[in-house]
Amino acid sequence: MTGADLYIVLLAMIGGAIRVSTPFMFVALGECLTEKSGRINLGHEGNLVLGAMVAYAVSFMTGSPWLGVLAAGGAGLVLGAMHGWICALPRVNDIAVGIAFMSFGTGLAFFFGKSFIQPSAPGLEAIGLGDWTGNSAIAQALQVNPLFLVGIALAVFLSWALANTRWGLILRMTGDSAASARAMGVNIDLVRLLATAVGGLLAGIGGAFLSLYYPGSWNEGLSSGQGLMAVALVIFARWDPIRCVWAALLFGAAGALGPSLQSIGISQGYYFFNAAPYILTLFIMIASARSKSAASDAPGELSIVK
Amino acid sequence: MNALSPTTLRAPSLQTEGMTKIFGPLVALDDVSIDIKAGSFHALLGENGAGKSTLVKCIMGFYHADKGKLRLDGAEVAVASPRDARAHGIGMVYQQFTLVPCLTAAENLVISRADAPAVIDWKREMPKLQAFMERMPFRVPLDRRVASLSAGEKQKLEILKLLYLEQRFLILDEPTSVLTPGEADEVLGLLGDMARRGDVTVLMISHKFREVKAFCDSFTVLRRGQLTGSGDAQIATVAEMSAMMIGDTPIRERSARSARHEDRTVLELNALYADDAEGRPAIHAVDLKVKAGEIVGIAGVSGNGQSALVEVLSGQRPLKDGRLFINGKPFEPTRKDFDRFKVFGLPEEPLKNAAVPRMSVAENIAFRSYDKPPISSLGWWLSPGPLRRKGEDLIDRYKVKTASPDSPIESLSGGNVQRAILARELSGEVDVLIVANPCFGLDFASVAEIRTQIMEQRNRGAAVLLVSEDLDEVLELSDRVAVMSGGSITYVAPIGETDRNTIGKHMAGH
Ligand SMILES: Nc1ncnc2c1ncn2[C@@H]1O[C@H](COP(=O)(O)OP(=O)(O)OP(=O)(O)O)[C@@H](O)[C@H]1O
Ligand SMILES: [Mg+2]
Numbered sequence: 001m002t003g004a005d006l007y008i009v010l011l012a013m014i015g016g017a018i019r020v021s022t023p024f025m026f027v028a029l030g031e032c033l034t035e036k037s038g039r040i041n042l043g044h045e046g047n048l049v050l051g052a053m054v055a056y057a058v059s060f061m062t063g064s065p066w067l068g069v070l071a072a073g074g075a076g077l078v079l080g081a082m083h084g085w086i087c088a089l090p091r092v093n094d095i096a097v098g099i100a101f102m103s104f105g106t107g108l109a110f111f112f113g114k115s116f117i118q119p120s121a122p123g124l125e126a127i128g129l130g131d132w133t134g135n136s137a138i139a140q141a142l143q144v145n146p147l148f149l150v151g152i153a154l155a156v157f158l159s160w161a162l163a164n165t166r167w168g169l170i171l172r173m174t175g176d177s178a179a180s181a182r183a184m185g186v187n188i189d190l191v192r193l194l195a196t197a198v199g200g201l202l203a204g205i206g207g208a209f210l211s212l213y214y215p216g217s218w219n220e221g222l223s224s225g226q227g228l229m230a231v232a233l234v235i236f237a238r239w240d241p242i243r244c245v246w247a248a249l250l251f252g253a254a255g256a257l258g259p260s261l262q263s264i265g266i267s268q269g270y271y272f273f274n275a276a277p278y279i280l281t282l283f284i285m286i287a288s289a290r291s292k293s294a295a296s297d298a299p300g301e302l303s304i305v306k
Numbered sequence: 307m308n309a310l311s312p313t314t315l316r317a318p319s320l321q322t323e324g325m326t327k328i329f330g331p332l333v334a335l336d337d338v339s340i341d342i343k344a345g346s347f348h349a350l351l352g353e354n355g356a357g358k359s360t361l362v363k364c365i366m367g368f369y370h371a372d373k374g375k376l377r378l379d380g381a382e383v384a385v386a387s388p389r390d391a392r393a394h395g396i397g398m399v400y401q402q403f404t405l406v407p408c409l410t411a412a413e414n415l416v417i418s419r420a421d422a423p424a425v426i427d428w429k430r431e432m433p434k435l436q437a438f439m440e441r442m443p444f445r446v447p448l449d450r451r452v453a454s455l456s457a458g459e460k461q462k463l464e465i466l467k468l469l470y471l472e473q474r475f476l477i478l479d480e481p482t483s484v485l486t487p488g489e490a491d492e493v494l495g496l497l498g499d500m501a502r503r504g505d506v507t508v509l510m511i512s513h514k515f516r517e518v519k520a521f522c523d524s525f526t527v528l529r530r531g532q533l534t535g536s537g538d539a540q541i542a543t544v545a546e547m548s549a550m551m552i553g554d555t556p557i558r559e560r561s562a563r564s565a566r567h568e569d570r571t572v573l574e575l576n577a578l579y580a581d582d583a584e585g586r587p588a589i590h591a592v593d594l595k596v597k598a599g600e601i602v603g604i605a606g607v608s609g610n611g612q613s614a615l616v617e618v619l620s621g622q623r624p625l626k627d628g629r630l631f632i633n634g635k636p637f638e639p640t641r642k643d644f645d646r647f648k649v650f651g652l653p654e655e656p657l658k659n660a661a662v663p664r665m666s667v668a669e670n671i672a673f674r675s676y677d678k679p680p681i682s683s684l685g686w687w688l689s690p691g692p693l694r695r696k697g698e699d700l701i702d703r704y705k706v707k708t709a710s711p712d713s714p715i716e717s718l719s720g721g722n723v724q725r726a727i728l729a730r731e732l733s734g735e736v737d738v739l740i741v742a743n744p745c746f747g748l749d750f751a752s753v754a755e756i757r758t759q760i761m762e763q764r765n766r767g768a769a770v771l772l773v774s775e776d777l778d779e780v781l782e783l784s785d786r787v788a789v790m791s792g793g794s795i796t797y798v799a800p801i802g803e804t805d806r807n808t809i810g811k812h813m814a815g816h
Contacts, residue, residue: 054323126592154604166424169409183404184418185389296583300407 016256046105051207080200354721668697
């Protein structure tokens, strides 16, 4: 491999990271918010796929992709709120409900999405952050979708809000010690319902990105488990929104490894490199299960750490 | 903030009238009327399970009393929830902590305020919090996470939180059980000064007569849910107060220490090393031998590795290096070896470490014997009849106060959980006994009872390892004293060749 090749691979990976990371980022931020409240929502894969379908359908029917994004968020919000509400019932396990919602969300999307597979809906426009360089490779890599920027802004906001607002502290309190929150008169179920609902909204928006920007169309094989991988990503990011962004970029870059190697003519092990995000997930799970600091950062009420 | 309104700025008086609380078949409070004067430091005394915590939880609105009224400054008030209590300026430090571990001390204080701002401007709040801390005679680092504070610091922060919220009627449920005697005197002394100035009224549940005599001015005694006496804490004698607590039940005579016959080493700890949850060394090269018929007491300030040591011995914490022997044979802390070598134990916080909170008292008592006849046959069949009978028998013999053998063990009062576990552990033949803070939070009659049981096991020839933060307990029971400091045993001496001062110096790390 020559220096120029390496440059191309790196540029492609940066471009890939920016392009592929957005859905990871939104789902991970949503999951982070949910888990901070002491609940885990494994159903975000369902939110993602349903969000993708709804966004595509609404964009197709109204001609406005941004309306599609809003509708996707709304669909995610409803799914999340349902999850939150069911989990508040006595003796209900959030993990089991999450798995049910994963199937429910995808099933719903496939059912209503059948008729939207063919037509093409208007997608989201990218902002060319690298256009001024006049270098087409850089310009290509730095095609940034507005949602990517929204995701980063959101992460910064969340991280600020968790430390500097009453809501943030109440959320962390509920997630870490339900008994203290109850003693303080906090309605735990309500806090968790709201956190799960907003988390679902973010995951739905992540889905809109899939169908309206990259890959940019609606079909049943659109998501390849990003919704589930985001759960691993939150553990890796140790429940910190900013670290969620870095982790999402890492996953995105790993996903771009296969295609970018192919672009310089290395096609050996293409499938292996395409599997990079999954292999990464596996290693992250193993490493974080052994990590002692992950254990001390985890919200105390989370059913997986209790 | 509500508590800043002028009417609540001074210490209020508080009365209950005919408080009654019934849990199923048990009358936990029976028509209790107490009277606490404004600006007093009032002690609430009683045996384990007498209903002290129940009474204060009714005052706090945590439980809804079945009958009874509450008066604050003479006017009747309705308190339906802890939030109402707070609005009336009544605050409580519970027996277990209510701070949020992942938040810092400062965050815990700010969020506890009813008027916590939606957006917290830390640049403005921090100086205010620091100014508040400056006014307080004891301090806690504001920017540390509560999870990393010591038990004593957490308890101080709990009390600081009530003062920060400007609450004027403070209820403390055994506030000093997690503090060293020095810290306890400091905290209670300050609260006493505030009460005398008329800033606060304090109601304190305590089992320690020393504290009651030193800091309280009045007291009330409960016994089996009923009021059995009240008066001036400075005039009444300890004997009078204890008579009100236990009625005419005789206190168990302490067993005398009998002379030892054998000189055989039973339990041997050989160069033990173990890490804490964060991977830092918790115990370091611990060597110790315990002979048959001997009590070795390990003294030390809490957090110097004692709990890690007990966890290693009970199999709750992996050993990094080192070996354990019993009667010269290698011992692994597993259920099989516990049975084979007749090793029994009472860890600290038994509800957490030695019981399944939601299972019944009878089931919890059967944990050592459910897989042996007569409860079990063919190795797998459990007969509920014998299990229950065994439970009832032990509940009776060890005077565990419970509504029924089928009640969940978590509904028992703190002292009775301890007794139930002790009943389970001491009812068989014991060769090695490992006990950690066995009398934590117990009333004096139970303390006498439990120490007697431990001494009897020793007299019968068991090797006893006693880990305790209560130096008096170590001095009373031990044949040999060891001191643990910084994760190692730094000092060992026979009881006859040492004294409180020497031990104290080694505890402080000299
Ligand atoms: N939620 C509950 N359900 C059933 N029984 C209860 C409940 N809470 C307390 N009890 C019972 O009421 C009685 C009084 O308990 P309480 O906790 O008030 O005792 P206490 O005086 O505080 O004792 P200690 O000194 O051990 O803390 C005990 O017999 C206990 O088992
Ligand atoms: Mg109590």
